[in-house]
Amino acid sequence: MSTLVAAILASLLMFWTALLLGGCGRSSATPTGDFNDSRRQIVTTTGMVGDMVSALVGSDARVETIMGPGVDPHLYSPSRSVAVKLRSADIVVYNGLHLEGRLGEVLASRSGDPSLTIAIGELLPHDRLLDADAGVHDPHIWMDVSLWSEAVGQLADRLAAIMPEHADAIHARAGDYRRQLSELDQFGEASIASIPASQRILVTAHDAFRYFGKRYGIEVHGVQGVSTISDAAIRDVNRLVDMIVTRKVPAVFFESSVSGRQVKAIVEGARSRDQEVSSDWELLSDSMGARGTSTGTYIGMMQHNIATITTALGGAVDQNPTAPVSEPVSEQDVATEPNT
Amino acid sequence: MSDPVEPLRAVDVTIAYRSTAVLERVNFATPPGTLTAIVGPNGAGKSTLIKAALGLIQPAIGHFLFFGKPFSQVNGRVSYVPQRTSVDWDFPVTALDVVCMGLYRQIGWLRPVRSKHRKLAIEALRSVGMEDFRGRQISQLSGGQQQRVFLARSLVQGAELFLMDEPLAGVDASTERTIIDVLRRLRDQGQTAMVVHHDLDTVSDYFDRVLLLNKRVIAEGPVADVMQPALLKEAYGGKLLIFDQSRQAISDKLERHP
Amino acid sequence: MTTFETLFAYNTLVVLAGTMLLGVAAGVTGTFLMLRGRALAGDVIGHAALPGVAIAFLIYAAIAPDAGKSLPVMLLGGAISSGLGMLSVLWLRRVSRLPEDAVLAIVLSTFFGLGVVVMPIVQASPTGSQAGLPGFIFGQAASIRQSDVILLATIALATIIGSAMLLKEWTLMCFDEGLATVLGYPIRLLDFLLMSMVVAVCVAGMQSVGLLLIVALLIIPASSARYWSDSIRPNIWISALIGALSAGLGSIASAMVPKLSTGAIIVLVAACLLVASMLVGRRHGLIFRRLKPLESA
Numbered sequence: 001m002s003t004l005v006a007a008i009l010a011s012l013l014m015f016w017t018a019l020l021l022g023g024c025g026r027s028s029a030t031p032t033g034d035f036n037d038s039r040r041q042i043v044t045t046t047g048m049v050g051d052m053v054s055a056l057v058g059s060d061a062r063v064e065t066i067m068g069p070g071v072d073p074h075l076y077s078p079s080r081s082v083a084v085k086l087r088s089a090d091i092v093v094y095n096g097l098h099l100e101g102r103l104g105e106v107l108a109s110r111s112g113d114p115s116l117t118i119a120i121g122e123l124l125p126h127d128r129l130l131d132a133d134a135g136v137h138d139p140h141i142w143m144d145v146s147l148w149s150e151a152v153g154q155l156a157d158r159l160a161a162i163m164p165e166h167a168d169a170i171h172a173r174a175g176d177y178r179r180q181l182s183e184l185d186q187f188g189e190a191s192i193a194s195i196p197a198s199q200r201i202l203v204t205a206h207d208a209f210r211y212f213g214k215r216y217g218i219e220v221h222g223v224q225g226v227s228t229i230s231d232a233a234i235r236d237v238n239r240l241v242d243m244i245v246t247r248k249v250p251a252v253f254f255e256s257s258v259s260g261r262q263v264k265a266i267v268e269g270a271r272s273r274d275q276e277v278s279s280d281w282e283l284l285s286d287s288m289g290a291r292g293t294s295t296g297t298y299i300g301m302m303q304h305n306i307a308t309i310t311t312a313l314g315g316a317v318d319q320n321p322t323a324p325v326s327e328p329v330s331e332q333d334v335a336t337e338p339n340t
Numbered sequence: 341m342s343d344p345v346e347p348l349r350a351v352d353v354t355i356a357y358r359s360t361a362v363l364e365r366v367n368f369a370t371p372p373g374t375l376t377a378i379v380g381p382n383g384a385g386k387s388t389l390i391k392a393a394l395g396l397i398q399p400a401i402g403h404f405l406f407f408g409k410p411f412s413q414v415n416g417r418v419s420y421v422p423q424r425t426s427v428d429w430d431f432p433v434t435a436l437d438v439v440c441m442g443l444y445r446q447i448g449w450l451r452p453v454r455s456k457h458r459k460l461a462i463e464a465l466r467s468v469g470m471e472d473f474r475g476r477q478i479s480q481l482s483g484g485q486q487q488r489v490f491l492a493r494s495l496v497q498g499a500e501l502f503l504m505d506e507p508l509a510g511v512d513a514s515t516e517r518t519i520i521d522v523l524r525r526l527r528d529q530g531q532t533a534m535v536v537h538h539d540l541d542t543v544s545d546y547f548d549r550v551l552l553l554n555k556r557v558i559a560e561g562p563v564a565d566v567m568q569p570a571l572l573k574e575a576y577g578g579k580l581l582i583f584d585q586s587r588q589a590i591s592d593k594l595e596r597h598p
Numbered sequence: 599m600t601t602f603e604t605l606f607a608y609n610t611l612v613v614l615a616g617t618m619l620l621g622v623a624a625g626v627t628g629t630f631l632m633l634r635g636r637a638l639a640g641d642v643i644g645h646a647a648l649p650g651v652a653i654a655f656l657i658y659a660a661i662a663p664d665a666g667k668s669l670p671v672m673l674l675g676g677a678i679s680s681g682l683g684m685l686s687v688l689w690l691r692r693v694s695r696l697p698e699d700a701v702l703a704i705v706l707s708t709f710f711g712l713g714v715v716v717m718p719i720v721q722a723s724p725t726g727s728q729a730g731l732p733g734f735i736f737g738q739a740a741s742i743r744q745s746d747v748i749l750l751a752t753i754a755l756a757t758i759i760g761s762a763m764l765l766k767e768w769t770l771m772c773f774d775e776g777l778a779t780v781l782g783y784p785i786r787l788l789d790f791l792l793m794s795m796v797v798a799v800c801v802a803g804m805q806s807v808g809l810l811l812i813v814a815l816l817i818i819p820a821s822s823a824r825y826w827s828d829s830i831r832p833n834i835w836i837s838a839l840i841g842a843l844s845a846g847l848g849s850i851a852s853a854m855v856p857k858l859s860t861g862a863i864i865v866l867v868a869a870c871l872l873v874a875s876m877l878v879g880r881r882h883g884l885i886f887r888r889l890k891p892l893e894s895a
Contacts, residue, residue, distance in 0.1 A: 014653065015712060070724035075732065077718040231733065234740045234853040234860060238607040242599050259730030265609060265741040272608035290724070394780045415782045422776050431633065431773050432828045441770050445781045450763045477828035493777075 037062060040163065043089035045100050046073050047288035048142045049120060051298040053093050055177045056156055060166045061091075069290045072257040074228045077102045086110070091162060093155070096121035097129070097139035099286075101227065116162065123154035130210050132226040139226075140286070144211035145185040145302060149178050184299055185215075187318050188306045192216040195315030201249045202309060203240060203266070205258040208285040218309070223262040232262045241269035244277055251278040251312035255285040281312045345408040347372050347418075347501040347532040348393065353402035355385070355392055362388050364556045366402070372500075373530045375523055375546065377537040377563075380553035381576050386536040387423065389553065390503050394420055406501065416445060419499035421490045423506050429479040435489045436474040439464055442496040464492040469518055484515030491519060495526075502526065502533040509538055520546050543567060601854070609740075610853045616742040617845035617864060619750040620803050621815060625841030626757045627799045628816035629823065629834045630792055633772035638699070639793070641813040642687060642706045643680045643800045648713025648735065648809060650679025652720050655729045667729045673801050676734070676809075680797045683709050688789075737808030737861030739849065746805060753802045757795055761834060768792060769830050807861035815841060818868040825879025840875075844868035 040061045044050040050065030057063065066082050067073055073095070078086065083106045086092060092110065094100055096119025100107075110117050121129070121141055128147055130138040142148045156174035160167035192200070193216075200218045202209055207222030221240055223232045243249065244266065252267060254260045263279060270277045283305050289295025295304045310317050346369045353366040363385040370376055378386045391397045393404045395411050406414040419442070439461040440453050447457060465471040468488040478486060487507055494502055502523075508516050523533050527548070534551070537543060543550060543563060550566040552558040558575040559566045604610060631640055654675020658668050683705050690701045720726040730738070761768070770778045771788050779785055796816070803812040819841035823833045848864030877884050 011708075011712075014649070015715075068722070068724060070727055071722060072727035075721055075727065077721060079718060079722070228727075229732070231736065231738045231859060232740045233857060234610055234613055234849065235604070235856055237609045237740050238599060238604055238853065241607065241609060242603070257727040259728050259733060261730060261733065261738060261741040261743075265612075265743050268612070268743050269607070269609040391776075394776075396776055396779055412782065415780075418780070420777060420780045422774070426776070428635075428773065432824065432830055432833050433769070433773060434829060437769075437830070438773075441766075441774070441777065444766050444770055447766065449767070453766065 040090040042091040042093060043085055044092070045094040045103065046286070047296075048148075048298050048301070049093055049095055051288070052120070052148070052152055052155065052177075053159075056152070056159055056170050056173050057163075057166065058169065058173060060163065060169060064089075067287065069287055069296070070256050071287050072228055073100050073286050075102065076100065078106055090116065091159075092117045094119055095139055095141070097137045097141070098227075099139035101229065115158070118155065118158055120151050120155060123151055123158070130214065132207075138207070138210050140208045140211055142211075142298065142302075143209055144215040145181050145188060146215060147211060148298075149181040149185065152178055152181065180299060184302055188216050188302065190318035191306050191310040191315060192218050193315075194318070195310060195313045198247070199250055199313045199315075201243075201247060201313070203244065203249060203252040203263075204283060204285065205253070205255045205260065205263050206285070208255070209283075212305075216306075223266065224258070228258055237262065237265055237269065240266050241273070244270045245273045245275045248275070249277060250314055251281055253309070253312070254279065254282045256282055256289070257285060257287045278312060281308050283308060345372075346370055347407055348503075348534060349405045349408075350389075350393070351402050351405065353389070353392060353399045353404065355388055355397060356400045361555060363392070363399075363553075366553075366557055368551055368557055368560045370532060370534060370549070370551075372532050373527055374532055374548045375527050376532075376534045376549040376551055377543050377547040378534060378551045378553060379537055379540065379543060379575075380558075384554045384575075386553055387505050390420075390505055390534070390536060393503060394418070416497065417499050418501045418503065419494040419497045421487075421494050421502070421504040421507055424483065424486055424490075424509070427478075427486075429486070432477065434475050434477055435465065435470060435481065435485075436461055438478060438489050439474075439492045439496055442493040445497075461492070461496055464496040465489070467495060468492045468522060482512070484511035487511050488515055488518060491522060495522070500531050502531065502535075504533065504535045506536050506538055508535075508542075540567075540572075604853055605850065607853075610849070612744060612747060613739055613742045613853070613860065614846055614849050616747045616750050617739055617806050617849045617860070618842040619747065619754040620799075620806050621819070621841030621843070621845035621864075622838040623750065623754040623757045623799050623841075624803060624812070624815035625819040625823075625838035626754075626761050626834055627792075627795050628818075628820035628841070629830075629837045630761065630768050630772065631796055631816055632820045633769070633830075634789075634792065635772075637817050638702045638813075639684065639687060640796060640800070640816040642683050642702050642709075643793075643796055644804075644809040644812045645706045645713075646683025646709035647676035647680045647800060647804060648710055648731075649716055650675035650677070650682075651734055651804075652713055652716040652729075652731060653679070655720055655726070655731075656716070656723070659723060659725055663725075666725055672729070672734075673804075676804060677797050677801045679709065680800055681794075684793050684797065733808075734804045735808050735810055736859070737804075737806055737811065739806045739860035739864075740852070742806060750802050750806075753798050757799065758838075760791070760795055764788070764791065765830070765834075807864055811861050811865050814865040814868060815844070818865070818872050819844065822868075822872045822875040822879070825875040825882045828881055840868070840871050844871055 042053055042057065042061050042063050044053050044063060044065050046067050047065055047069065050063060054063045066085065067076055086106050087110055092107065094107065107117060121137065121139060124141065124147065132138040141151065152174055156170050160170045202213060202218050202220045204222050206224035206228050207226045209220045213220035223236060223240060224230065252263055254263050267277055267279045284295060284301045288298065288301040294300045307317050349369040350366050353363055354361065355363040366389065378389065380386055388397060392399050404411060406418055436458065440457055443457050443460060447453060462471055462474060465474055468491050470485060470488050470492060473481060473485060478489065481489065491507065507519055526533060544567060547563060549561060550563050551560045552566050552571060552575050554575045559571045631637060651672045654672050655667060658671045686705045687701055690696065690705065691698060717731055720729055720731055767783060767788055771783065771785060775785060799816065800809065800812050803815060807815060820837045822840045823836035826836050827833050844867045845864050848867040849860055852858045852860040852863050875883065880886065
């Protein structure tokens, strides 16, 4: 009998240790603030969306983001407490277009005024969206800064309608933010254009950069498809290796929120054909960098991506006061391990 | 030649299964160079006794001594032929493979079975009349043939004490004769066998001694002494009517072969 | 790319090597697992690895937050929880009155359930998405690299050597545990060694076919071999061969046809080979049974 008790205790211990460690490692949500706060509560999903909403409402509302840095929104599954937050928030703003694949049910169960649940993807005109397989749109809309800026305008209108007392402030902030985004957009355009045409090929872990490619004129290839749910196939791996070797692609890119296994396989494949392709680069594809760092905002994230891609592929980063110094991401920042 | 100390002695063996006594205070000692039949009604604990002796079941009280020593010290000298129903006959082994298993301990860990071992195994198969079947997978053998293969496995070990669980159940007449012949040859060479036997009619023909069990030892000794109506009645309880006819047959036989 | 180029591309060859080595290791180990009558235990061991992989990742991320994920640590975690799963099965069987299949179902669902609970915690952590947990569940054979092949080769070699050295002992233990005990063999130790091999194969196979399907590679080739031979050693060789063949054909199919998940295709190929064996297997295939009835003994 005592062995039974011991076994139960051991498994419970294992379980609670896991929960505890999970809690320690998690840096997702910002504090909710005290209960006497009369401001509206807006809950957002990805960091990029959260950044946009914060830029628009400032401190006129409480903004909370549920997916922290490094989290893959395609696979993110809400815990009970997060589901409760999503259901009970005054306003929910999310990316939409099936990016947050596992939140569909929770979002659908929100009661009350449907206009308080806003999908940014649905604010944009359909002709600006790219198609993915099976009749759905590619959800990675934040990768085209000009498109994202349009969404800012649309979201500002919606939020102003919901919070008319702050309408003027929201529109003013929208104007400021869109100006910054316009500079960022030009930065991107200029930098990517400086990459020699034959080297303008972007190979990443999954197909997150199609909007980026279309807007800034660069060919994009992802090892996995538009969603990280399905594994890559040998055929695709071979195809990419062949392309890298034939067209002498100088660099391939890891992503912070996706396993780097496929990219490493491609690097090894290219090496077997005597093509050393540089892979010390990490892009922020589906999530931003850590809070409080230079990449912890949407603008910082895209600056990092643009600068990294440009440098890695042999271009010259546009000299812009807001652009960070271009250099390859150092070993400590990239989450790769030596032997695997 | 076998050890003068008795090959098997049970001392106060008591075995319980979920607070029901299966065997109670079993005491006996088997002299060397004998063939003993273990008989008793269903549920008497005959199989359990053998399994307990071999360490497959733990007695609650009591112990066994083999040639005066615990089982672990006399490993190679005791061999076991299990009930045929407990074997997986679809297992991908041939008759020869099965007999070779008796030699595994002698071959030792990590070493393969060599041709000299196979020769010994074939010899053992020959002694039970099965050498022509050595390449057959065991499910292709009849009941009697399977039993003979297991006996051969037992023989090849070179043991001095043979413990067998119903070796003659459901076998053809020819196999029965073969097995008894082998047992008798063993006895004549000084080996000992204790055999759980199901058929009262043949006890006095085949065996020298009897251990009469029904959860406890009713009687133990030479066949003539134990196969007495009063003792059989005590062991088999109200099933005496069945034995009315055989009782007479047994008494007749006992008169002819004291 | 031409067909030739696809087939002989470096990545294809690496995936072929990795999956075929796994096929060999699983075939050899699976033969004994079947003989021991523990086919479903392979399923338990596979599923039970999930919580260990996830928890190991979390522990390592807490201890060394900047190091990112460590594959050896995660595989070790998987091995430990698989081992605990197996021990739970043995222990429950001993102390409870529950039948074997109930015990297997309980342990499998409990461990896997724990894994499913821990997974979102991993996914929500900053480096958790890079851990690639879904890849362990469903397999990610397309991205097998040289280092994976080395691990698989080591395990395949270990299973071959282990089964060569312990062939007699394991055969006896599986066939007649009673005699094995009587002859003085340490059954617990032999059992432990066999189940350790199963754990090793499951953990190594997780990255290729995934822990959900690894049991298929353990059982299906071993079952197919039964239709070709009635003797132990040939059973082992044939099982290894069929395992390798399934893996090879499955990998090639996955290389040629778009959108085919490598792990699943390997299992389907193995199943087809089983059906083929049941029809034309030299020993017990349907065709041979019809044409030539067994001689009665």
